Amino acid sequence: MRLQFNITSLSEYVDKIFGLAGVKEVVMTNDPFNPQERHLWEKVGNRDPRFKAALRLDVLLNHYENASAHLAKEGYLLGSPAEPSTIKEIQRFLRYWMHKTQAVYVAVSLPPDIKIPEDTVRSPLLEKAVLPVCREFNVPLALMIGVRRSVNPRLGPAGDSLGTADVRVIEYLCSTYLDNRFLVTMLSRENQHELAVTARKFNNLMVFGCWWFLNNPTLAEEITAMRLDLLGLSFIPQHSDARVLEHLIYKWARFRKIMVSLLTKKYLELWQSGWRLTEEAIKGDVERLFRNNFWNFVTGRSSGLTTQ
Incomplete structure (x- = not known):
């Protein structure tokens, strides 16, 4: 095996990993x-166009003392x-x-007790x-909400857990900042x-993924089925x-089986109701779910559902 890596x-x-996973390109998490x-990033940059960047701001938004020391x-x-001069410097x-990164979106993971606005x-x-810089660059803010860090410090990075968050934070952001787009995933099953x-209420909100502790077959199937219904x-x-790169293989192989099962059930229901499906329509649906929804949303070509 080592010899194979050497040659x-x-x-x-x-190329091999992407081929096995059935993936064309990925978005990296990049922490400045x-x-x-x-x-x-400063010395080399990104030389492979298949790897896109997302600018990760956990340190800035969750550990400002550390971030400010670095920025100084x-x-x-x-x-x-809160000072205007500080805000301008952070911008x-x-x-x-x-x-520098040509980031396609900005991202942050947040605790379940997040409150916006808050003191x-x-x-x-x-x-x-x-949010103003996101508007300026026409990119979404990705919010990953619900992680509780180091509930068991003895486990180090493996000691994190989760908690239920208040979805009204998302309502506030989507209704207050209509010119911003928000990609959102939440860690607690109870929030889904x-x-x-x-x-359904905000066309500047796009729900994505089954994150972390939800990324197991039982919960991923349940959550995805519910989202298809709603x-x-x-x-x-x-x-x-x-x-790590190799995780792409099993994660996508496993989720495709879930998606095939759920879509087959939906198409069968449509067929039994009298809707005549075509191969072209099915391919279009799959392309939308696995590629176009993401790229159309992050580039601003389309948002989610019409506001109801």
């Missing part, structure tokens, strides 16, 4: 506060997070990294710095129905959430 180029290996990632070392002049930082540093940073209903084809059924 296989990186490009060839990526991570020293190794920052060094690679980089020459940014920061005061209180300058975000613009630099948006240009913390997170609210002004999100509302006055992040309310999230899908909320997506949202039709107007959602993104799954995302890779792959820590």
Whole structure:
């Protein structure tokens, strides 16, 4: 096995993994506060167009003291997070990294007790710095809500858990910032129905994926079936959430089986009701679910359902 790796180029290996997974391109998580990632972007950049970037802002929005210390070392002049001068400096930082990475969206994972607006540093940073830059670059903000970090510190990175969040945070953002688009996934099973209903009410909201602890066959099938019932084809059924490239193989192979089963059931119901299906229509539905919904939403070519 090691010999095979030694004689296989990186490009060839990526080709092989993508081929086995049935994937054309992926979006990476890129953290500008991570020293190794920052060094690679500054010195090398992205040389493979199949790998797109998402600008990850967990440190900025969840650990502002760490972020501000880093920004100060980089020459940014920061005061209180609510001060206009600080907001302008953070926007300058975000613009630099948006240009550097050509990010297709901005992303952050958030705890279940998130409240927006709230009397913390997170609210002004999100509302006055992040969202305006997202509008400026015409990219969505991806919110991954519900993670509780280090509930068992002895397990290190494996010690995280989850909690139920308040979906009214999403309602507030979607109704207050109509010119912003929001990609949203939530970690708690208990949030899934309310999230899908909320997506029926706002065309600037796109629900995506079965994240982390929900990425098992039983829950993924249940959640995706519910979304098909409530949202039709107007959602993104799954995302890779792959820590290493090889995870793409089993995650997509497993989810495709789920999707085939659910769509077969829906098409059979349509057929029995008198609807005559065509192969072209089915291919169009699959292309929409697995590719077009994502790219149309992140580029602003279309949003979710019409606001009801």
